[in-house]
Amino acid sequence: MILLFDVGNTSVYTGISDGVDILKTFRLNTEIDKTPDEYFILLKEFIDPSLVEGVVIGSVVPPVTRSLLKLSQKYFNIEPIIIQPGVKTGVFVKADNPKEVGADLIADVAGLKSKLPTLIIDLGTANKFIYAKEGQIHGVIISPGVVLSIKALAGNTALLHEVEVKAPPKYLGNNTVTCIQSGVIYGTVVMIEGMIGRIKEEVKEDFEIIITGGLSKVILEHIRVPMTRDSHLVLRGLLNIYHKNQ
Numbered sequence: 001m002i003l004l005f006d007v008g009n010t011s012v013y014t015g016i017s018d019g020v021d022i023l024k025t026f027r028l029n030t031e032i033d034k035t036p037d038e039y040f041i042l043l044k045e046f047i048d049p050s051l052v053e054g055v056v057i058g059s060v061v062p063p064v065t066r067s068l069l070k071l072s073q074k075y076f077n078i079e080p081i082i083i084q085p086g087v088k089t090g091v092f093v094k095a096d097n098p099k100e101v102g103a104d105l106i107a108d109v110a111g112l113k114s115k116l117p118t119l120i121i122d123l124g125t126a127n128k129f130i131y132a133k134e135g136q137i138h139g140v141i142i143s144p145g146v147v148l149s150i151k152a153l154a155g156n157t158a159l160l161h162e163v164e165v166k167a168p169p170k171y172l173g174n175n176t177v178t179c180i181q182s183g184v185i186y187g188t189v190v191m192i193e194g195m196i197g198r199i200k201e202e203v204k205e206d207f208e209i210i211i212t213g214g215l216s217k218v219i220l221e222h223i224r225v226p227m228t229r230d231s232h233l234v235l236r237g238l239l240n241i242y243h244k245n246q
């Protein structure tokens with residue numbers, strides 16, 4: 001069994017693989033002060049530790065990277081593969097400072113089945129647009145995610161509060177809840193549709209679109225541009241990277 005950890009700022013999206021397929025997935029809350037032992041207590045609800053043969057960690061939260069590293073060493077006696085400069089990923093990064101590109105973005109691209117031009121839209125704590133072709137990241141766009149936007153609104157205004165992530169029946173709201181839901185959900189939907197159009201102007205070529213991330217399902221149903229949802233993309237990328245480093 002190979003454990004695949006996609007550590008984001010909201011959740012540790014975890015996959016269990018037999019080396020070929022992703023057999024099971026689950027999400028643990030990202031908590032930077034959780035100890036390796038505490039993460040293991042959660043983990044052993046889902047896995048049989050004696051069957052773990054490999055661990056891959058793609059993380060953008062350094063304290064959790066350290067906890068999962070220690071967990072892997074202490075409970076599995078395994079040195080995990082941690083996505084960082086020097087690890088073979090098969091992904092080339094065209095950026096001012098390639099070392100600063102998030103491991104999640106690299107894993108997303110590593111999970112692609114096609115080398116053709118592809119736009120990955122990954123909706124998590126942040127919204128990420130990753131433009132890739134021939135295994136190379138040509139550019140990235142980052143904006144505040146849906147849940148983050150709701151929290152930022154509620155946390156920085158006197159009279160607004162957190163609302164459920166749910167699209168309201170109309171664009172024009174008639175109460176505080178639907179006003180915020182419209183602004184955040186439909187705002188994200190039209191931002192995505194608009195951004196795809198601007199990217200098309202810039203790259204001047206056709207591209208596939210894959211949407212992924214914890215918030216992709218609630219947003220995709222309102223998007224009018226054809227795209228495919230792949231909730232396992234990042235985990236498949238971690239698995240591909242595992243095989244490249246055996």
Ligand SMILES: Nc1ncnc2c1ncn2[C@@H]1O[C@H](COP(=O)(O)OP(=O)(O)O)[C@@H](O)[C@H]1O
Pocket residue numbers: 007008009010011012013027030123124125126147164165166213214215218
């Ligand atoms: N309708 C929803 N309401 C609230 N949270 C949601 C909803 N749908 C998905 N989520 C949560 O959004 C979180 C963020 O997605 P994820 O891609 O895991 O973020 P990150 O990679 O930044 O940690 C996930 O933990 C997921 O459970």
Ligand SMILES: CC(C)(COP(=O)(O)O)[C@@H](O)C(=O)NCCC(=O)O
Pocket residue numbers: 007008009010060100101102103104105124125126127128142
């Ligand atoms: C943009 C991100 C914060 C997204 O993280 P997530 O939404 O998955 O929690 C992460 O990819 C990151 O920390 N990137 C490093 C900076 C960069 O990629 O340019």
Ligand SMILES: [K+]
Pocket residue numbers: none
């Ligand atoms: K930060």
